[in-house]
Amino acid sequence: MKTKLKLLLAVVSVFFSCNRPVSKETTTIGNTENANENAVSLVDATLQGDELIKTDFGDIQMEQTFITKESIDKLNHQLYLQRAVSIYEWSLPVVSFQKWYNASSEVYGANDLDFVENKSFDEKVGILTANATTPYVIGWANLANTGPVVIDYPAGPSAGGVLDFFQLSLGDLGLAGQDKGKGGKYLIIPNGYDVSKLDTKGYFVINATTNKIMIGTRFLSTDQAEVDKMKDNFLIGKFGEPLKPAKFISNTNKRFSGVMPSGYAYFELVHQFIQDEPMVQQDKIFYTYMRYFGIENGQPLNPSAELKKTLTEGAKLGELMSRANQIEPREDKPYYDNTTWYRLMGNFPLTKSSKTDYYLDESNEYYFEAVTVTAGMKSNTPGPGTTSYLTNKKDKDGNFLLGSNTYKIHIPADMPASNFWAFTIYSEVTRCFIDNTEAKDKLRATSIDSRDKELKINDDGSVDLYISHTSPEGKESNWVQTNEDEGWFPVFRTYGTQQAFFDKTWQLGDIELMK
Incomplete structure (x- = not known):
């Protein structure tokens, strides 16, 4: 009798254990202790039945092909x-430009069609990979408010352009523009505007693709009297209204962050x-x-x-x-074979049209660390208005450029730059100038160019530059200063780029660690 009773209790126990509801928290393939062992990778998952799927963002549980509530939440968050x-x-x-557009009014008090002149270290330190050699003259406009805009652009040596808020070129101004450095009137037409209302004869026409635009230039002359004359002859205003001399906001020495x-x-x-x-x-x-x-x-x-x-x-x-x-461009390759140098402009179109594919990786390689690009800047045609840019993140041996180390770079003779060349270093954190509080002349501490009268040139015409937190003895005239605890990267610019740069018969040396 006792044996029969024990057998009956065992059967009842098995029955209830087999039919007991299983909570969602413990639903797994097998038991909870072996859940991770029984999980399958996403590649091997069947997405059917009872399955525990391992993903980079957590395990996904399926019960008879239904996805559990907890797993649905994970998937939605990931999406x-x-x-x-x-x-x-x-x-x-557009975010980079929106930040700069806001600073123009908030920091400098500029209105649309006013121009802020960024010349000093403090005025430039907020611009992503700004040059240290020529002033930036930057204006903004919201064409939704202004309507068509006219620029009576001055003659003289300058490199400028009009860009939409995706930083795509709408048209160059100056040496690389339609005026070819001789000056002329430009008419900027808003997107979708009825052009039949306008008499465009006598204008260089620029069609905008966003309401907000940038109008920027760099006066390239070293003669201040010539620059002043160009500024005096720079007129701007709304179409149909008398043009007025452009307002230049200069010598503020105010900082902004771009x-x-x-x-x-x-x-x-x-x-x-x-x-x-x-x-x-x-x-x-x-x-x-x-x-x-x-x-x-x-x-x-x-x-x-x-x-x-x-x-x-x-x-x-x-x-x-x-x-x-x-750091490691996904859709780019070094400019020279077997070196660490990349051409900063990247491989992406300069203009936007319905026929243009997206180049997210290619353009973001540039726009994450720099701002503005025009056809003249990206040109492969030698000439006085063409500027070329090389950059990298690593030394000759493939190691990151660290502020705690001392480096040397050899610049061969016969530089392919009819105007000048410049070597400038930037913070890996901000992508702006190295901001070294110990330096007396911060622009000079972060950049060297071929016009520097103290620059020491080798007997064969080449130049050796040194990059470190403290200057190697006797190398002060050819030295730029890093911050000891900050990663950095260079941009090497050629102004008035010549053919030897494009056909690569002239090649910049790699950055070498000095031991």
Whole structure:
């Protein structure tokens, strides 16, 4: 009797254990102790039945092909994170310009069609990879407010351009422009404007693709009297109204930061940019992604706490991915074989049209660490208005450039630059000038150019430069100064680039670690 009772209890126990509901928290393939062992990779997953799938963002649990609530939350978060990163990549150039546009009024008090002259170290230190040799003269306009704009551009040596807010070239000004350095009238027409209302005869016409635009130039003459004359003859205004001398805001010695913010503040600038901007068809997918986050034209930005957290993560992940592309370009190769030098302009189109594919990796390689590019800057045609740029992140042996080390670079003779060359170093963190508080002349501490009267030239016409936190003994005249605890990178510029640069018969030496 006792034996039968024990057998009956055992059967009942098995029955209830087999039919007991299993909680979602413990649902796994096999038992919880062996869950990770039984998980399959995403590549090997069947996506059917009871399956635990291992992914980079956590395990995904399936019960008879249904995805559990916890796993659905993981997938949704990952989807939104991927969309946030995509928006980040697409918007890099516009966020950089929006930040600069804001600073023009907030820091310098400039209105649309006013020009801020950035000349001193403090006025330039906020510009991504600014040059240290020529002043920047930068103006902005919102064509939605101004309508068509006329520039009566002065004759003389200058290199300028008009750019949309994706930093794509609308047209060059000066030596590389339609006026060829002789001056002339330019008419900038807003996107979608009825051109039949305008008499364009006698104008160089520029068609804008965004409402907000940049108008910038660099006066290249070293003769201040010639520069002053060009500024006096620089006229600007709305079409149909008398033109007035351009207003130049100069000698402020004020700093601004053009560095794109990390985290949620980045997307606040994205939201600011799209207000009153026309959406072109090829950007529709990015506008769709933005709408899911509440980033919309004409609507306030007020995402939920969860979406705000995802945008913060997306901006930081996007920044890391852009930094990686900057250090090891995904769609670029060294300018010279078997060297670390890249040409800074990258392989992307300068203009935007419905027939143009997206070049996200190619353009972001440039726009993460630099601002503005015109056809003249990217030209492969030798001439006085052509400037070429080389950059890298590593020394000859493939190691990162560190402020704690001492380096040497050899610049061969017969430099292919009809005007001059310049070697400038930047912070890997900010992509702006190395800001060395110990230096008395900060521009000179961060940059050397061939016009420097103290520069020592070798007997064969070549030049050796030294880069370190403290100067090697006797090398002060050929030395630029790093910060000891900060990674850095150079930009080597040739002004008035000649054919030997383009056909590579002249080659810049690699940066070498001095031991």
